[in-house]
Amino acid sequence: SVYPTRRAVSQRSAAAPVWRPLVKMRAATGEGVVPFQAARRRLGRTSPIEQPRRRAGAILKARAASENVLQVALSKAFGYSLMTGSFMLEVPQIVKIWAAKSAKGISAASRYWAVPMYSSSVVYHILEKYPFSCYGENLVILLQNFAIVGLLWYYNRTPVKEVAGVTGAFVAMTALQFQLPPGLRPALIYANIPCMLGAYVPQIVENHRAGNTGQLAILPAALKCVGCAMRVFTTLTQIGMDIALLANFILSLVLNAILVFQGWVMRENTARANAAAAVGPA
Structure with missing residues (x-):
């Protein structure tokens, strides 16, 4: 037989620890000595000793592949569900401003910073050719922020x-972003960190000074907390360890959680302030 028996293998292994079995096999040019593993592959046969190990390895690979497919499918489902839900993310805020005919309590600076924050993220994903399921909601939220800024300009009589x-x-900023070389594209996401701080910190400070959240809708902030947590998962499964994206999502989660906390703690003061504002003009 071409293959050594278990007894022969054990005897040779004891005599020479670095033993590597060789067999003689006819090559195209005549007799030659080739490694045992290569000979076995050429013969298309597997040693009975190694069959269980190979079978176990194949099972593990198949299991890992199926788990990876399941994770990606779940991640895409999360991504598209986030995009669908984002259509209603800022709608409560838009409706609240429109119904009150007032933008009191809404920080214009926060909204000015929010627009480039979302637009930079959209541009980055487009340039990197990432799946649309990884950033679709950013485009939807960007359009909704355009609407909120327009309402702010209208009701605040902005010059x-x-x-x-x-x-x-x-x-001008958006046009410049699309011209960035590949090596500088991550700067779009890292630049979002100060934009994010500029979008949330003024609103948090204004809420603290006023003692209430005014016309600020808290539901969008709560939904963003959930969305950011889901985005961490989708980024890890569909894109990988993109530190810039992960840092943005985690920071956004923390800042939105602060807004939710303020809305809950100040809910009574907010109700009294809004009631007084509604009675005042009358």
Whole structure:
């Protein structure tokens, strides 16, 4: 037989620990000595000794592949569900401003920072050719923030110069972002960190000073907390260890959690302040 018996293998292994079995096998040019593993592959046969090990390895590989497919499928389902839910994310805020005919309590600076924060994320994902399920909700939320900024301008009677300046700066910034070379693209996400702080910190400070959250809707912040947690999972499964994206999602989770906490703690003060504001004009 071409294959050594178990007894022969054990005897040779004891005599030479680094023993590597060789067999003679006819090559194209004549007789030659080739490694035992290569000979076995050429013969298309597997030693009975190694069959269980190979079978176990194949089972583990198949199991890992099936688990990976399941994770990716679940991740995509999360991504598209987030995108679907994002259509209603800022709608409560828009409706609240529209119904009250007032943008009191809404920080304009926060919304100005929120627009480039979401637009930079959309541009980064597009340039990196990431799956749409990984960033679709950012595009939807960006459009909703456009609507909120428009309402702020309308009800606060924002000067035309400010409107033109903010709009021009945003257009120029977005055009420049699309021209970035691949090596500088991660800067789009890292730059979101100060944008995120600029979007949330003024609102948090304003809530603290006023002692209430005014017309600020807390539900979107709560939904963002859930969305950020899900985005951490989808990023790890569909994209990988993208530190910039993960840092953004975790920071956003923390900041939105602070807003939710403020809304809960200040809910009574907010109700009294809104009631007084509604009675005042009458």
